Amino acid sequence: MAKSIYLIGGSKGGVGKSLLTMATIDFLMERGESVLLVESDTSNPDVWKTYKDSVDAKWLNLDEADGWIQLVNDCDSKPDHVVVINTAARNNKGVSAHGETLSSTLAELQRKLVTLWVINRQRDSLELLKDFMQAIPNAEVHVVRNAYFGEESKFELYNGSKLRTTVEERGGKSLTFPDLADRVSDDLYSKRMSIAAARQDMPIGNRAELTRWRNEVRKMLETVIHA
Template sequence: MNQPIVFVSGSKGGVGKSITSMAVLDYLTAEHRYLRLLEGDTTNPDVWKSYHREVESEVLDLDSVDGWIQMVNVADANPFKTIVVNTPARNNDAVRAHGSLLLDSLKELGRPLITLWVINRQRDSLELLNEYLQMMSGGMGVVHVVRNGYFGDERKFELFEQSPLRDAIAQQGGQALYLPDLADRVTDELYSRRITLAEAVQQLKLGDRAELQRWRATVKEMLIAIGV
């Protein structure tokens, strides 16, 4: 089996897809994994702006069929590289229209598809997750839900915990993950400076670095648990 495609989604803006993608890239680069970043947010490519100097990267229009074709071609041409895809908001519309291009290619690619679905505490996050599960069923992959700690601690994600989607995720081999909150002052520095997490560890003030290192260590445990 070739390296996985890690699909970071949530199909809406503001749930934390960018910081989740950055966390994945940070972990994989620290593990010395061969990588390729596909940035799908053409409007505000935050992840690409921070990581294009460190990781092979390109920006794709995943609202169009051409973008999905290129994603499959990149995955085919780089079998030994983990492909990290940072998807745009509204991505379910594109999955509905073009997702079969990827699903139908997974067997030939010999790659598992790992989706990290980032949620907040609102019902529409779960409705969009349900749509995605239905559209992507039958593929060679697994969906993990990432509860973004920016929106509160784990017990506050009651809608998800009480939803049948939690069992549906578990039945297909997925896990309910928790992305710890990172202090606003640190995330502000990351986005304003357009730097990687590893660069931030070298450049930020001591207290900010300590907070970032705490967060990175917890994220590492989360990603190890799902075998990324």
């Protein structure tokens, strides 16, 4: 098998896709993996800007067929790289129209596609996940409740949903992405700093918070990322 592909999805704007993508890259780098970042947010390529100097990084438009073709070719040419895809808000149309390009080639690529689907507490996050699972039926799907929007028990819509049962019956996990103190996440964003760089540069109190969060994130990702 070649290395896996991790797609950070959610389709909704502002649910935490970019922060989870950065955390995933950080986790993989810490484990010594070679990473290929595919940035598909063409209007705000924040992860690409932050990680382009630390990992192999590509910028592809996954709203169009061309982007998906290129994605498959890139996955084929770097089998030893774990691929991490940061998706953009409202990318569900592109996935429905062209996702088959990837899903139909996974066997030949010898790669597993693992989706981390980030949700807030609203219903449309769940509706969009149903569409995604239809478009790419052979993806492994885990749901990530972003604790930025409240503690785990507050995700009542998802916690009690039929969708959760479906996800878990298919072997997916329901995870919780820890909340990082605003002044630290604001710093990461405004300075376009990688998590590793921030661990060197931030003031001692901010670093302590970042380390706490990073350890929590590691515990979460260890349950689903096996490179």
